[in-house]
Amino acid sequence: xxxxxxxxxxxxxxxxxxxxxxxPAGHKPNxxxxxxxxxxxxxxSIGASDDCTDCAQDWYSEAGSSTCLTCPQYETFxxxxxxxxxxxxxxxxxxxAKCTCKPGETLSGTECKPCxxxxxxxxxxxxxxSLCNDVVKGSVTFDxxxxxxxxxxxxxxxxxxxxxxxxxxxxxxxxxxxxxxxxEDLRLKRGFWRTGSNSTDIRECLAEEACLGGANSSDYCRPxxxxxxxxxxxxxxxxxxxxLCQPCDSSSKDTVLTLVLLLFGLAxxxxxxxxxxxxxVPTEMLKSLRTGVKxxxxxxxxIVNIPTVVPNIIxxxxxxxxxxxxxFLTFDMFTIVSVRCWTETATFYxxxxxxTLLPLIACLFLVVLSLSCSSPERKVQLMTxxxxxxxxxxxxxxxxxxxxxxxxxxxxxxxWLRADYSISCLASSRIPMTAFALVMVLVYPIGVPLLYFCIxxxxxxxxxxxxxxxxxxLSIVGYAFLFESYKPAFWWFELAETFRRLSLTGILxxxxxxxxxxxxxxxxxxxxxxxxxxxxxxxxDGRDNVIAVSMNxxxxxxxxxxxxLKRSQEADTYSPEEAYDEKGMGILLIVYNVVLILVFIFYxxxxxxxxxxxxxxxxxxxxxxxxxxxxxxxKRGVTTATEEDDVGIEMxxxxxxxxxxxxxxxxERAGTLGKERKSSWASAVDEDGNEYWYxxxxxxxxxxxx
Numbered sequence: 001x002x003x004x005x006x007x008x009x010x011x012x013x014x015x016x017x018x019x020x021x022x023x024p025a026g027h028k029p030n031x032x033x034x035x036x037x038x039x040x041x042x043x044x045s046i047g048a049s050d051d052c053t054d055c056a057q058d059w060y061s062e063a064g065s066s067t068c069l070t071c072p073q074y075e076t077f078x079x080x081x082x083x084x085x086x087x088x089x090x091x092x093x094x095x096x097a098k099c100t101c102k103p104g105e106t107l108s109g110t111e112c113k114p115c116x117x118x119x120x121x122x123x124x125x126x127x128x129x130s131l132c133n134d135v136v137k138g139s140v141t142f143d144x145x146x147x148x149x150x151x152x153x154x155x156x157x158x159x160x161x162x163x164x165x166x167x168x169x170x171x172x173x174x175x176x177x178x179x180x181x182x183x184e185d186l187r188l189k190r191g192f193w194r195t196g197s198n199s200t201d202i203r204e205c206l207a208e209e210a211c212l213g214g215a216n217s218s219d220y221c222r223p224x225x226x227x228x229x230x231x232x233x234x235x236x237x238x239x240x241x242x243x244l245c246q247p248c249d250s251s252s253k254d255t256v257l258t259l260v261l262l263l264f265g266l267a268x269x270x271x272x273x274x275x276x277x278x279x280x281v282p283t284e285m286l287k288s289l290r291t292g293v294k295x296x297x298x299x300x301x302x303i304v305n306i307p308t309v310v311p312n313i314i315x316x317x318x319x320x321x322x323x324x325x326x327x328f329l330t331f332d333m334f335t336i337v338s339v340r341c342w343t344e345t346a347t348f349y350x351x352x353x354x355x356t357l358l359p360l361i362a363c364l365f366l367v368v369l370s371l372s373c374s375s376p377e378r379k380v381q382l383m384t385x386x387x388x389x390x391x392x393x394x395x396x397x398x399x400x401x402x403x404x405x406x407x408x409x410x411x412x413x414x415x416w417l418r419a420d421y422s423i424s425c426l427a428s429s430r431i432p433m434t435a436f437a438l439v440m441v442l443v444y445p446i447g448v449p450l451l452y453f454c455i456x457x458x459x460x461x462x463x464x465x466x467x468x469x470x471x472x473x474l475s476i477v478g479y480a481f482l483f484e485s486y487k488p489a490f491w492w493f494e495l496a497e498t499f500r501r502l503s504l505t506g507i508l509x510x511x512x513x514x515x516x517x518x519x520x521x522x523x524x525x526x527x528x529x530x531x532x533x534x535x536x537x538x539x540x541d542g543r544d545n546v547i548a549v550s551m552n553x554x555x556x557x558x559x560x561x562x563x564x565l566k567r568s569q570e571a572d573t574y575s576p577e578e579a580y581d582e583k584g585m586g587i588l589l590i591v592y593n594v595v596l597i598l599v600f601i602f603y604x605x606x607x608x609x610x611x612x613x614x615x616x617x618x619x620x621x622x623x624x625x626x627x628x629x630x631x632x633x634x635k636r637g638v639t640t641a642t643e644e645d646d647v648g649i650e651m652x653x654x655x656x657x658x659x660x661x662x663x664x665x666x667x668e669r670a671g672t673l674g675k676e677r678k679s680s681w682a683s684a685v686d687e688d689g690n691e692y693w694y695x696x697x698x699x700x701x702x703x704x705x706x
Contacts, residue, residue, distance in 0.1 A: 005033050009048035022048045025066030038064045041082060060084065074099035087111070093124050100124050104145035120146035136160060138167030142179070153180035162198060173202040175213075188213040193220050193229050201411040205229050207243025228410065231421040238341045248341035291485040291544050292600055298497065299551035300326060301395050302504045303558060306522075314565040315558060318586035322593070348403070348420030349433055355400045356440045359393040362386075376474060383478035390448050391481070394498070398445045398506035404437040406510060445506050449498045455479050456491055463491040467540070468682060490538035500529045504555065519563040526556035543603055550596055557592070561585050 005012045005020035011029035012020050013036075023029050025047040027036040039045045039052035044065045055061050055068035058077050071077050071084035078085045086092050086099035089112040093100050101112035107126035115121050115129035118140040122130075132139040132152035139152040139160070146152070154160045154167035159181040161168055170176055173192030181187060184197045191208035194201060197217050205211035210230040212222050221230035224237045224245040233245035240246050304326050315323075363386045370382035406418045407425035417423040423430075456463065459476045463483045470476065470488065482494045503525045511518040529552040537545045565582060681693045692701055 005029075008050055011035060023050075026064035028052050042068070044068050072098065089113070091124065101126050104147040114145035117141055117144055118152075120149060120151050122148055136165060136167060154182075155179065159183060159186055171200065171202045173204060185215040187215045188220065195228075195410050195412040195414075199411050203229055206231060209244055228408070228414075228416050228421040291539065291541065292547050292603075294485065295539075295544060295548050296551060296596070296600065298395075298501060299555060302501060302555055305395055305399055305505045306558065315562050315586070315589075318583070319558075319589045320586075322590055347423055348417060349423065351420075352400055352404060352433070352437065352440070355397050356444065359389060359397060360443060363389055370478075380474075380478040384481050387479065387481045390451070394444065394448050395501045395505040398448075398502055399509050401437060401440045401444050402506040402509045404433070406512075445502055449495060449502065452482055452498055453495055456482060456494065460491050464488045485540065485544065486538045487540055490536060493536070493538040496532065500525065500552075516563060516566065519559050519566065522559035523556050523563070526552050526559065530556065547596070547600065554589075554592060554596070557589065561589065 003020075007020065007022075009023040009029060010020040011023060011033040013034055023036055023045065026039050026045055027047070028039060028045055028049060028051055029035075030037045039061075041063050042055045042060050043052035044055065044061045044067050045052045046066055059068040059070050060077050060082065061068045074087050074090045075084040076087050077083070087110075089101070089105070090099040091102045092098065101107055101121075102124050103121055105112040105114050106121060106129045107113075112126075118132045119129035120132060120141060121127070129146075130149075132141060132146075132149075135149045136152050136154075138154065138158060140155050141151045142153065156179055157170055157176045158167040159170050159174070160166070160183065162183045164182075170181065170186070173189055174181070175187040175189055178187045183200065186194075186202075188194065188202065188211075190213045191205050191211050192213055193203050193205050193211045194217065206229055210222055210225045211220055214220065221227075224234050224247075226232050226234055231243075233239050236248055237245035238248050304323055307320075307323065366382050366386040366389070370379045370386070373379050373382060400419075403419040404417075407415050408418050408421070409415045415425040417425055456479075459479065462473050462476050463470055465473070465488060467488065471480075471484075476483075483491055486493045504522060508518060508522055508525070511521055530549055533545060533548045533552065539545045539548065565585075568581075683693055
């Protein structure tokens with residue numbers, strides 16, 4: 001009898017079979033065991049089994065499989081597709097067909113996560129991210145998931161060096177808030193400049209508004225400016241005193257207006273002097289006022305020269321505008337007049353030649369004219385004018401001469417003259433000009449003080465005599481400009497004043513411009529001048545000592561203000577409070593100037609009016625108009641003529657006259673007056689032939705010899 005094939009996995013697919021067959025792996029017997037059925041997908045059979053076993057979760061198999069397979073690493077079985085697919089954070093690599101982490105991500109546990117900030121990964125894989133610091137020292141990335149070393153950039157306040165190997169702190173003048181700066185695209189602040197895109201030498205511009213800053217080296221300068229530090233003007237433009245280039249039409253109009261106002265002011269002053277001061281004020285009073293004017297003029301000359309000596313000085317804007325209006329005090333036509341609008345050849349060398357030769361020729365002409373003149377009075381006048389000319393031009397010419405020497409060395413192997421950045425200090429044409437400049441150093445910064453010293457030292461014994469005696473000494477009256485303001489004991493003080501003016505203009509210009517050292521030097525020199533003047537009190541009039549101290553204090557305050565503002569701007573903490581401070585300091589400096597001028601005018605006017613109305617003034621007027629003065633010179637055999645005109649002034653006590661009680665010439669007051677210390681008394685004769693004595697300084701009179 002036939003036996004049924006009912007064992008595990010048995011079947012028979014033939015008639016008259018002698019035995020049952022066993023199902024192979026991946027198969028199972030069909031329902032009637034007459035054949036085989038292939039195990040479907042995701043099932044398996046190892047053979048000799050009536051059923052196909054389902055694969056476990058996340059396992060799979062192809063149809064007819066003897067075993068189930070698990071998905072490769074980082075893959076998962078997808079029921080809908082019945083395939084393995086990359087897990088959610090992985091990608092299938094095109095080359096290897098494996099699931100892995102994409103560039104910018106790395107394996108963290110069982111998933112891919114972005115590279116941290118300051119890390120990057122350029123290729124797919126499960127390797128760790130690379131550190132930016134290993135590629136460029138100090139670099140970081142903008143964000144996570146960086147896929148390239150190029151994503152490594154420098155953080156704020158740093159820039160990447162030219163070799164792309166390190167992040168360096170940005171120098172002063174570069175925007176600190178910019179992220180990812182390189183040497184080639186450094187973002188300069190307004191007011192700064194560099195030679196090119198590969199330069200790390202960031203320079204502060206001498207005129208802040210001339211430099212726009214930015215990242216493009218070809219656009220550092222504002223329109224109409226060019227060259228090193230944007231110091232040169234394009235054709236058709238001329239540089240103003242504030243360092244900015246203005247159209248020549250505008251500059252010409254400003255120049256004409258300045259000259260017109262200057263000439264108009266000089267004309268008004270001459271008329272005031274000729275028809276108001278001279279007729280009403282005694283000569284000695286005019287001399288006293290002249291000393292005050294001389295002190296203030298010398299100090300204002302220094303103040304006006306400060307922007308030239310310290311080109312990038314930071315002073316309050318309002319005060320700077322006031323200083324610019326006084327530029328004519330420098331007697332420098334290159335400052336007052338826009339010479340570059342007339343000719344492009346007007347370089348600093350031309351300025352140096354004109355500034356030094358013109359005053360020198362004028363002085364030599366005056367001296368020769370004086371020596372050939374037969375009139376003693378004319379000799380004195382010409383010599384006085386020559387000395388006054390040296391005094392007026394000395395600071396400006398000296399600073400111009402000293403400005404020839406400082407050069408600015410750049411990092412591109414160029415070296416430019418600080419006074420004119422169109423002139424190379426390496427050019428062969430500088431050699432003969434250097435010889436010329438050295439000669440002018442001997443003539444002006446050294447020669448003028450030496451001339452003053454020789455004149456004063458040679459005549460020191462005459463100058464040290466009482467004021468009235470030295471005023472009558474015809475041998476030194478031509479040099480009175482150098483000593484008449486000072487007490488006889490301080491015959492040398494004009495040398496100290498000359499050194500002060502030279503120090504604050506010419507010598508100070510040699511110090512590197514705009515540095516704190518230069519500003520501190522200016523403060524120190526001013527303080528020394530203040531202490532010296534306050535200690536010695538060299539001027540005859542106490543008011544002049546006060547004026548000298550006040551003017552020196554003003555120079556010290558200006559440089560101190562500039563130092564404070566420089567510190568504030570360098571700290572980049574310019575707050576509304578600091579803007580208020582700058583405005584306030586500017587106003588205070590202006591008010592200080594105005595008060596000084598008003599006090600001087602008030603004092604001078606009070607002295608003139610009191611001198612012309614008092615009995616002393618009336619007596620002085622008689623002396624002035626009558627000309628019948630018997631001075632100390634007459635005791636040496638020189639007698640002055642007596643005019644007989646009647647000026648209507650009582651010169652001696654008369655009956656029922658109010659003049660007697662107030663007149664210091666009254667005989668009964670002579671004893672009192674005799675006790676007063678006077679050293680400049682001279683004799684004169686009144687209209688009735690009576691001799692009396694008068695003080696040439698104050699105009700006071702007495703019947704008795706002083």
